[in-house]
Amino acid sequence: xxxxxxxxxxxxxxxxxxxxxxxxxxxxxxxxxxxxxxxxxxxxxxxxxxxxxxxxxxxxxxxxxxxxxxxxxxxxxxxxxxxxxxxxxxxxxxxxxxxxxxxxxxxxxxxxxxxxxxxxxxxxxxxxxxxxxxxxxxxxxxxxxxxxxxxxxxxxxxxxxxxxxxxxxxxxxxxxxxxxxxxxxxxxxxxxxxxxxxxxxxxxxxxxxxxxxxxxxxxxxxxxxxxxxxxxxxxxxxxxxxxxxxxxxxxxxxxxxxxxxxxxxxxxxxxxxxxxxxxxxxxxxxxxxx
Amino acid sequence: xxxxxxxxxxxxxxxxxxxxxxxxxxxxxxxxxxxxxxxxxxxxxxxxxxxxxxxxxxxxxxxxxxxxxxxxxxxxxxxxxxxxxxxxxxxxxxxxxxxxxxxxxxxxxxxxxxxxxxxxxxxxxxxxxxxxxxxxxxxxxxxxxxxxxxxxxxxxxxxxxxxxxxxxxxxxxxxxxxxxxxxxxxxxxxxxxxxxxxxxxxxxxxxxxxxxxxxxxxxxxxxxxxxxxxxxxxxxxxxxxxxxxxxxxxxxxxxxxxxxxxxxxxxxxxxxxxxxxxxxxxxxxxxxxxxxxxxxxxxxxxxxxxxxxxxxxxxxxxxxxxxxxxxxxxxxxxxxxxxxxxxxxxxxxxxxxxxxxxxxxxxxxxxxxxxxxxxxxxxxxxxxxxxxx
Numbered sequence: 001x002x003x004x005x006x007x008x009x010x011x012x013x014x015x016x017x018x019x020x021x022x023x024x025x026x027x028x029x030x031x032x033x034x035x036x037x038x039x040x041x042x043x044x045x046x047x048x049x050x051x052x053x054x055x056x057x058x059x060x061x062x063x064x065x066x067x068x069x070x071x072x073x074x075x076x077x078x079x080x081x082x083x084x085x086x087x088x089x090x091x092x093x094x095x096x097x098x099x100x101x102x103x104x105x106x107x108x109x110x111x112x113x114x115x116x117x118x119x120x121x122x123x124x125x126x127x128x129x130x131x132x133x134x135x136x137x138x139x140x141x142x143x144x145x146x147x148x149x150x151x152x153x154x155x156x157x158x159x160x161x162x163x164x165x166x167x168x169x170x171x172x173x174x175x176x177x178x179x180x181x182x183x184x185x186x187x188x189x190x191x192x193x194x195x196x197x198x199x200x201x202x203x204x205x206x207x208x209x210x211x212x213x214x215x216x217x218x219x220x221x222x223x224x225x226x227x228x229x230x231x232x233x234x235x236x237x238x239x240x241x242x243x244x245x246x247x248x249x250x251x252x253x254x255x256x257x258x259x260x261x262x263x264x265x266x267x268x269x270x271x272x273x274x275x276x277x278x279x280x281x282x283x284x285x286x287x288x289x290x
Numbered sequence: 291x292x293x294x295x296x297x298x299x300x301x302x303x304x305x306x307x308x309x310x311x312x313x314x315x316x317x318x319x320x321x322x323x324x325x326x327x328x329x330x331x332x333x334x335x336x337x338x339x340x341x342x343x344x345x346x347x348x349x350x351x352x353x354x355x356x357x358x359x360x361x362x363x364x365x366x367x368x369x370x371x372x373x374x375x376x377x378x379x380x381x382x383x384x385x386x387x388x389x390x391x392x393x394x395x396x397x398x399x400x401x402x403x404x405x406x407x408x409x410x411x412x413x414x415x416x417x418x419x420x421x422x423x424x425x426x427x428x429x430x431x432x433x434x435x436x437x438x439x440x441x442x443x444x445x446x447x448x449x450x451x452x453x454x455x456x457x458x459x460x461x462x463x464x465x466x467x468x469x470x471x472x473x474x475x476x477x478x479x480x481x482x483x484x485x486x487x488x489x490x491x492x493x494x495x496x497x498x499x500x501x502x503x504x505x506x507x508x509x510x511x512x513x514x515x516x517x518x519x520x521x522x523x524x525x526x527x528x529x530x531x532x533x534x535x536x537x538x539x540x541x542x543x544x545x546x547x548x549x550x551x552x553x554x555x556x557x558x559x560x561x562x563x564x565x566x567x568x569x570x571x572x573x574x575x576x577x578x579x580x581x582x583x584x585x586x587x588x589x590x591x592x593x594x595x596x597x598x599x600x601x602x603x604x605x606x607x608x609x610x611x612x613x614x615x616x617x618x619x620x621x622x623x624x625x626x627x628x629x630x631x632x633x634x635x636x637x638x639x640x641x642x643x644x645x646x647x648x649x650x651x652x653x654x655x656x657x658x659x660x661x662x663x664x665x666x667x668x669x670x671x672x673x674x675x676x677x678x679x
Contacts, residue, residue, distance in 0.1 A: 005504075005508075006505075009502060009504045012502075013501065013502045106338070107338055110337075110338055110342060114346075114553075115337075115338070115342030115343050115345075115346055116343045116551075116553030116554075116556075117343075117524060117525050117528065117553065117554070117557060118557075119557050128536070135537070135538075137536070206501075209501075210502075210529065211525065211528065211529065211557065213340070213525060214338075215339060215340050216499070216525075218499075219499040250500075250501075250502055250505075251502050251504060251505055252505075254505040254506070255505040255508055255509070258494050258495075259494060259495070259496045259497070259500065259505065259506065260468060260495060260497070262505075263497060
């Protein structure tokens with residue numbers, strides 16, 4: 001496999017992981033809480049694509065707005081069920097409640113869709129463009145395009161709009177933000193919704209090439225978490241870079257060494273980064289006030 | 291004292307004073323009739339988790355057998371979910387067997403769960419009817435394990451022989467996965483190809499949650515392999531075949547039995563399955579005999595889904611047990627003895643224990659021609675054909 005092909009395949013897989021990691025980062029930024037149901041919410045997007053695809057018979061690119069709206073509503077529901085009731089409890093309570101949400105979602109998928117693996121519709125169409133020495137899958141090209149657009153949009157919203165400034169204010173100090181009139185709880189619910197919509201779009205995009213299954217989100221939660229740790233806790237750019245690094249190990253490194261060795265290498269790299277730069281590649285060093 | 295502790299000290303059905311009383315009544319009045327009226331055979335397998343497709347088929351087969359039980363029997367078979375985990379399996383089996391005295395239990399297809407459940411069969415002294423292929427299950431001297439699908443040690447011989455002797459391929463690329471099932475079959479295939487004097491072009495294992503297979507496909511291409519041999523669970527297998535075909539890898543592919551599951555073939559366009567074959571203990575979807583055809587029709591009518599070999603294997607296993615119970619094997623020990631000594635003609639094949647609890651000794655290779663998701667039987671192996679010296 002040529003170097004160009006490795007880079008293209010890594011970029012395609014990394015784009016999906018980046019969408020997963022970004023939704024994860026959004027919630028972390030807004031609440032300081034880790035959403036362990038995130039991978040299962042990715043699968044919810046995949047199942048939404050399967051459902052809408054078989055119902056409407058349209059390519060996924062036309063279904064994405066529908067998936068995003070459905071997932072936004074689901075994300076807000078998760079916020080009300082698993083986060084708000086535990087707001088004044090220790091962070092570990094939210095970890096457990098989101099974990100339980102994930103388990104309930106997994107079993108819900110089995111009840112609604114059955115335990116088997118499902119494939120969703122392609123973004124545009126199947127097939128590939130042959131540009132020797134590489135072959136560009138149309139699905140992968142569309143995935144990179146959709147992910148790039150959403151990442152840019154999220155960056156603009158977060159850093160170039162009043163909404164983004166308010167969201168960042170809530171994440172830094174919720175009580176102070178409320179004191180100056182920012183509707184913190186509404187913004188937290190919106191953040192859960194937007195983060196889940198991103199997760200859902202990632203799942204929908206994954207569903208054609210990589211299938212969906214009730215427990216398929218577990219590993220995605222782990223990859224999202226690793227991407228955020230590598231990139232820097234709370235950093236949007238860091239999450240994208242972390243996701244691309246994971247994909248480079250899974251696609252690139254596994255081309256030259258056995259797959260299991262490449263996976264081991266990823267975790268060794270994670271340990272090295274944590275040792276040398278605990279705040280992650282793009283994270284800022286912070287000190288807690290006593 | 292827990293029921294399980296009692297079970298250890300008082301084997302069989304007489305593990306509780308109440309059971310002892312019931313047993314004495316049964317012995318003095320009409321023992322066979324008493325058991326026949328109330329045969330408890332719990333079903334303990336993965337209904338949730340990543341083996342739930344296979345577990346679902348297995349459950350359907352067991353339930354269908356219970357519904358087709360001999361008229362003299364009133365069988366009770368509640369379903370206990372193991373959740374695709376070893377601890378879940380042990381807990382579920384303990385619960386199932388401690389609720390009331392069981393004559394036998396239908397247990398998991400998943401080898402990892404079976405490793406946890408097998409010692410409990412000895413604790414409770416209750417026969418376990420399984421379709422797990424994990425070779426070691428029947429190689430540890432446990433007299434309560436009865437397997438109604440071929441041992442992987444046998445079926446992998448069919449897998450390797452078909453590649454070498456029927457397809458005449460000499461440079462296989464072997465891909466396994468990192469589960470206990472995947473590694474067990476991977477090692478057996480390596481041994482079998484070596485016995486057939488075949489050097490592998492490459493051999494590698496992937497994790498079951500691997501999504502992008504492009505690096506594996508590239509390695510297969512670069513190895514110069516003339517056939518791709520896969521032994522994995524369903525998801526990585528489906529992803530590898532799809533991505534290999536998309537990448538233009540047009541060598542024949544011969545897989546382990548997960549591909550025969552209708553839910554797996556549903557992921558493919560028929561054309562994508564061209565030149566793909568799979569080993570399977572039986573292929574009811576091919577409807578090769580009138581008996582299998584009738585069973586497959588009944589299964590589809592009952593469960594509204596296509597039949598598969600896992601369901602048929604478990605069906606035959608439970609039906610054999612029910613027939614023996616109806617014939618007088620009215621305690622777990624009598625049933626275990628009868629399972630060990632009886633030859634039973636089931637729907638898929640004839641079952642006979644090899645003395646270790648391996649009841650099934652047939653394997654088929656089915657192939658897809660690219661026009662349909664229903665495979666055709668390409669080769670059949672049985673008896674000595676499933677052993678390599």
